[in-house]
Amino acid sequence: MQSIYAMHQNGSDSIEKDEKFLLYSIENIQDLYLTLLAALVEIRKKEVVFLQKSADKHLATKEEKNPNKKFVNNAILELLEENNSLSIALQDRKINTWNLNDDYITILLNAIKGSDLYANYMRNNTNTFEEDKEFIASIYMEVIAPNEKLYEYLEDNKLTWIDDIPLVNTEIIKQLKAIKNGKEDSFRVSRLYKDTEDKEYVSNLFRKTILNEKELAKEFEDKTPNWDMERIAEIDTILLKMAICEFLKFPSIPTKVTINEYLEIAKEYSTPKSSIFINGILDNLVKELEQNKRLLKTGRGLM
Structure with a gap:
């Protein structure tokens, strides 16, 4: 979210450069x-x-x-x-x-x-x-x-x-x-990523959101009748795009997990009413995607 926001603010169009900094900041x-x-x-x-x-x-x-x-x-x-x-x-x-x-x-x-x-x-x-x-x-x-x-x-x-x-x-x-008494391996340095798939998720979400911003925005533009798109906080639009990207392009991530994660981020980084706004948009969008059979999630309990 912060990397995409920084790209917008800087007018940057170098995905490779910004992705490199994103991964560097995570390594830190x-x-x-x-x-x-x-x-x-x-x-x-x-x-x-x-x-x-x-x-x-x-x-x-x-x-x-x-x-x-x-x-x-x-x-x-x-x-x-x-x-x-x-x-x-x-x-x-x-x-x-x-x-x-x-x-x-x-x-x-x-x-x-x-x-x-x-x-x-x-x-x-x-x-x-x-x-x-x-x-x-x-x-x-x-x-x-x-x-x-x-x-x-x-x-x-x-x-x-x-x-x-x-x-x-x-x-x-x-x-x-x-930490447990008498166990030599009771403390081990935590790994930054759980596995290679975990690390790949970072780049994939970043790239797929950036490369499909216009298409992702269209998914919610007509669902904000009481909101002027230009007055919606930029952080909110970025979070919506990222969440919708997960809905459509990450079949293994449960929709409930996606919604909960982005609501928490909105509470932390955006306006006081942002989480309510985002929750309403995503909730309605999920129903529409399910109705149109566009929400293709795989595995148990992923809806």
Whole structure:
């Protein structure tokens, strides 16, 4: 949707160039995902260094010499630091963000140590796997994910990351909660695409929508009697074209899935009334396509 909108705004007619940028921006989601996971590893490392320096001070206190190491001994943080899947992915994609921006790790560590979650967690020095897991998932949700300084850094680093942050945070939290004790492969780096068909869908939807925009627009132009076509939000017309493209040219995608997905996108990116408008158009169009036997879906439960 954003790529098609950008093409309209720029007056671009280079499908290849814009498709290349679309795929590049999607690839960057993986870098964002790895960058945020790497932050958890670096946070633990920084606290290890802090505790060591405190203990080595000339006039170190008793508490500094024998600190509560529950946080640095957290099973989830240790697992992530030692995880081969994560280490290989970070190396392959050359993710060294925090080596160059160590101050943000300090900001996050201080925010964690200043939280009630941390205070409650550190009341004793005994680690249990389930408590460790619950703590890290909660810290990520309530301290790291909403951190404004982190958000500003990510926004400045790559503009395309802004819309991807909620998606990536949701995936990381889901994975953290799913880690099981004693299983070496309980955490694996998520794949960007489920399979080759998943990746091909991106290019196919983009190209088929762009190349058939006029024909797709004709499908709904006469179904907006109370709306001036020129006054309909451009995002709405793009979403309608994409949805209709899925109806007609992607037989394996259920119509209900298509409608639900585009309504959610409209709620996020368009006007307050857009989802109602789009839902009405698509609902009527589906009935017409079914009546004219133009809605050719394959597989069970796809209508």
